[in-house]
Structure formats: structure tokens, C-alpha cells
Amino acid sequence: MITSAGMSEPAPMMPPMPKPESEATPCHSAELLLHLARLVHGGSADCSLTAVQWTALRYFASANRFSRTPSAFSEFNATTRGTASQTVKSLIGLGLLEKRAHESDGRSFLIELTDAGRSKLEHDPLADLIACIRELPPARRAAFRDTLGELAEQLSRKRAAPVFGKCGDCGHCDTSKPDSTFCRCTQLMLSGQDMSTLCIDFAPGANKR
Numbered sequence: 001m002i003t004s005a006g007m008s009e010p011a012p013m014m015p016p017m018p019k020p021e022s023e024a025t026p027c028h029s030a031e032l033l034l035h036l037a038r039l040v041h042g043g044s045a046d047c048s049l050t051a052v053q054w055t056a057l058r059y060f061a062s063a064n065r066f067s068r069t070p071s072a073f074s075e076f077n078a079t080t081r082g083t084a085s086q087t088v089k090s091l092i093g094l095g096l097l098e099k100r101a102h103e104s105d106g107r108s109f110l111i112e113l114t115d116a117g118r119s120k121l122e123h124d125p126l127a128d129l130i131a132c133i134r135e136l137p138p139a140r141r142a143a144f145r146d147t148l149g150e151l152a153e154q155l156s157r158k159r160a161a162p163v164f165g166k167c168g169d170c171g172h173c174d175t176s177k178p179d180s181t182f183c184r185c186t187q188l189m190l191s192g193q194d195m196s197t198l199c200i201d202f203a204p205g206a207n208k209r
């Protein structure tokens with residue numbers, strides 16, 4: 001620019017352009033997800049259980065009969081079988097979980113919540129986050145769930161880890177018969193309770209009919 005005195009002025013400095021999200025390090029969305037996870041237990045009123053013990057209690061309350069084992073929990077929690085077994089043992093010691101013989105295979109057992117475990121879950125610190133999510137408008141809540149599901153699927157694939165999900169979205173779920181639902185993976189008929197609980201054998205995007 002030329003001033004009235006005929007001198008040229010330096011061009012005004014432009015603010016730097018923000019980098020696109022894909023180039024930013026670290027990714028803010030990923031950091032926020034971790035921050036949310038830490039907040040769930042960080043300010044909780046009930047500190048009697050560790051974060052992993054709460055996760056285990058929640059898992060065994062919501063997993064189906066094919067998935068209520070320490071090894072399935074180790075996959076769900078992305079930890080070793082030994083660590084998962086220690087967590088389960090500690091909760092059995094606290095009277096919150098118990099071992100029960102498998103109904104169709106007497107040699108194996110399932111992990112179940114005791115009455116005390118169910119009462120404990122009424123004070124689950126995750127409830128505050130659930131309440132926040134439920135305050136979102138339905139369309140944003142649905143989009144959020146779909147996005148998280150997609151991310152979980154992608155990351156599980158990268159880690160060669162199972163994706164946990166429910167029968168209604170599973171490729172093994174055969175609903176071709178009007179009166180019954182069949183699981184092609186376990187070769188068993190599915191009950192209403194099976195349909196509403198988490199499964200380690202869930203197959204996203206497989207051939208559904």
C-alpha cells in the first residue's frame with residue numbers, strides 16, 4: 001500500500017489458516033472421547049470399585065449366554081485373559097458376581113450378577129453420561145450412536161478384535177421363519193433375552209436374510 005507521503009507500508013499480516021482436522025495432532029475428537037471416559041469415573045460419588053471392575057459388572061449384566069465368560073470379557077475390555085480373570089475373581093470375592101454351571105454344557109460355567117451386583121449397578125457412574133446422551137435430540141443421538149458404532153467396527157478390524165453387537169444387527173441372525181429367530185453361528189434358537197444382549201460372535205455386515 002502507498003501512503004500519502006509516497007512510502008510503501010508492509011502488507012497486513014494474515015492470521016494463520018487453521019489446519020484441517022485430518023492434519024491436526026492430536027485429533028480433538030479422539031481426545032474428547034478419552035476425556036469423557038475418564039470423567040465418567042473421575043468425579044463419581046461411588047469410588048468403591050475401579051473403572052475396570054465397573055466395566056466388568058456392566059459387561060456381565062448386558063452380555064448374552066454365549067458371551068458371559070472371562071475370556072469374552074477380556075476381548076470386550078481389550079485386555080489379557082489373566083487380567084480379565086483377576087477382575088472377575090475380585091468381583092466374585094466382593095459378592096457382586098458368581099459362577100454358574102452352563103445350562104447345556106456341564107463342564108463349563110457362565111459368570112452372572114448376584115442380587116448385590118444388580119443393586120450395585122443402580123449406582124453405576126456411567127448413568128450421568130447416559131443422562132447427558134439422552135438429553136440430545138433424537139436425530140443427533142441416532143447419528144452419534146451410528147458414528148460410534150462405525151468407529152468401533154473400524155478400530156476392531158484394525159486390531160483384529162471382535163465387534164460386540166446385538167442379534168438384530170447381526171449377519172448370523174436368521175429371521176426367515178415367521179415364529180422363530182435362529183442363530184446360524186451357534187446353531188441355536190434365540191430367545192427375546194438373547195436378542196437384546198451383547199454378543200461376542202456378532203458379525204457386522206454379514207449376509208443377512
Ligand code: SF4
Binds near residue numbers: 066168185190
Ligand atoms: S445372531 Fe449374531 S449376535 Fe445373535 S447370538 Fe447369533 S452370533 Fe450372536
